[in-house]
Amino acid sequence: MALVLDKARAARKASIGLSSLGSDVKNRALLHIATDIEENIEEILDANGVDLAEAERLVSQGRLSNALYDRLKLSSDKVRGIVESLRSVASLEDPVGRVLSKTELDMGLELSKVTVPIGVIGAVFESRPDVVPQISSLCLKSGNAVLMKGGSEAAHSNRMLYGLIKEASEGEGVPEGWIQLLETREEVSEMLNLDEYISLLVPRGSNQFVKYIQNHTRIPVLGHAAGVCHVYVDKDADLKIAKDIVLDAKCQYPAVCNAMETLMVHEEIAGEFLDLIKDPLFSAGVDLKGDRKACNIIEKANEACEEDWSREYNDLVLNVKVVSGVEEAVERINRYGSGHTDAIITENKEAADYFIRSVDSSSVMWNASTRFSDGFRYGLGAEVGISTSRIHARGPVGLEGLVIYKWILHGHGHVVADYVGRNAKKFTHKELV
């Protein structure tokens, strides 16, 4: 039981030195990790092979899905992808040490607000071993120590990658103990209680998995449990645009959190638009569930039940609802949605403005597909995750989600007593940056 506590303490201790490590050291460490992984592809694939052998057994017994098996499997191409992404993290701007503001409080008394790392991050994820280098490189770049627990199916792969990362980074001067590997569920349970040492959790995995984490810790969680995304096609929509976006949002990659789960159509154009879209959707293999009105238009659709409206299918299934207008669409999004990403298709600026203002989601799209909601597409350089939390960071989160700031006040013997009471000196509060 003491083991995780020791790891957390070691990480906390390392995080102090890591927080002020120069960009040059961090980047050299990232490049060194990249090279070491590149030079050890065979050893990595061997370790992965041990995991795969065990996984095959589980698949044959029906205890592991083929999808999970695929995600577990590394290839030399995948490893080269890891190497490339490590190098690209090295080339990103350092998020630490940015001066967010600088104010003269009075002559000779200057206040700066400067970004610093959060401290210790807890990363918990399932199956995929490529998350180990990904998360650890983002933590290192942002000056954070990290405790990570990957899927037990990937134990050998994770251990191998962890070892390479630890050795290469510490060899370049990154404080010893900055990266810690946890291997059992019990260790995760223990970690969830260590709010004294761990300041942010980044879980990656299924809805149930993220929800479990959220419900069993007081440590803030950066992530999202569900992506129940909507597209609303307004009466003033360009129906060609609407068709393209609906097909993209549902079919381009249905297994992901920013894919559409519910389509809403304004009643005035419902007949025309659903007639237009139903065959392309059926051809793409989409199963349609509708409300009464939608089912009257689309004969092959089944009636949706109440639970369906808040369901994340992550699959070729789509709810269709005919609504009276943008107000009802907004009201339903805020009721049934998950605050992830929702879109309006309209040429009417007023309707769009109302939608953008009133939809309470981390990303709101106007005449664009929900599928754009993603750190890479948003140009964030790297994605730590997508957050549906309402504090700290929202939507696709880049490296800036792993930093906070510190206030630094530099005076020349300034005391508060001079600024109170009679003859009190006045603050100048002059913005310098």
Add this chain to the structure above:
Amino acid sequence: MALVLDKARAARKASIGLSSLGSDVKNRALLHIATDIEENIEEILDANGVDLAEAERLVSQGRLSNALYDRLKLSSDKVRGIVESLRSVASLEDPVGRVLSKTELDMGLELSKVTVPIGVIGAVFESRPDVVPQISSLCLKSGNAVLMKGGSEAAHSNRMLYGLIKEASEGEGVPEGWIQLLETREEVSEMLNLDEYISLLVPRGSNQFVKYIQNHTRIPVLGHAAGVCHVYVDKDADLKIAKDIVLDAKCQYPAVCNAMETLMVHEEIAGEFLDLIKDPLFSAGVDLKGDRKACNIIEKANEACEEDWSREYNDLVLNVKVVSGVEEAVERINRYGSGHTDAIITENKEAADYFIRSVDSSSVMWNASTRFSDGFRYGLGAEVGISTSRIHARGPVGLEGLVIYKWILHGHGHVVADYVGRNAKKFTHKELV
């Protein structure tokens, strides 16, 4: 039991409309509240009188401290202070709707990151009725709905102020239900479970009180449980500056969180500096507790025990420790401190840089008093609180601590399918703002 849930639901509903309310409406409401409070001073003082009568009884029975009684007591001056601060909140810049960034993802596809309110704030505080207009004005200005629970000793005062605020603001078009008053401890317990509706808690009160809140909810808490602030006097300090700052940090207002609790002195100058500072400290009525070395220099000091080093006295008591240098000082601050505010006094830039980099606190002072750590002095316009959390907002927090952002993507029929695979279009990721 259902009551608090109903209040939270009503607040959540109001928060949607409130989030897009124009600055003009919010400011008119704030000014209307100010006028109504100004015109009802007598009624407010009458209501406060009822609370005071009951409080006097409790004081005479030894069940309420004189300090709490003083904080409970309103006067026409205090009410006029409230009115003034409401008008000053109206004059602040609206924190909502600020464009944090704008990026062209591709031709005709523009991404904006715009500040929005957090949603529903839970405010819990003790005794002082002036917190009701203060917190509600900050929430209103930042577009947040609020559930608030004040001290039960102030029930009549709080109810009167709440009624005036609700009526004046809703009369100006602020969505009904945006402000909700809770009156019992049971209601607070219930509120702490409503993480589905409430996105941030702002507790104000004693250490135990804030700690209780932190330990009994999954809702993020903006605040600080303790302020164990240090001043380290380096061997290269200007001792005149050191003396002024030590006296200010300890004696100017010892009851507050940014007052110093522990003084550390470099061993090379400990004799000289402690000789210089001890009499002024004793004259100010400060009780000194030291380590062995400090006690050898200051005869009248008592020896400190291990617990003292992490104690927040909020009183004229000071720990004194002789240290070997800046490294030990930093190490002790990170071990015994509360991450609030810590200062170094030195003319040596290298020592100062090391201290600033390595002290893991929300505010770090160089040759300035810890007492400057405050939203007003930092020029934030208004102070929501001081946070020792490591995400979202840290140190003195202004209105910007009550907002988050939303991503808005405006396209012209853009779909992700065009940006993947062969012949994929490339993102431009051009910074526009």
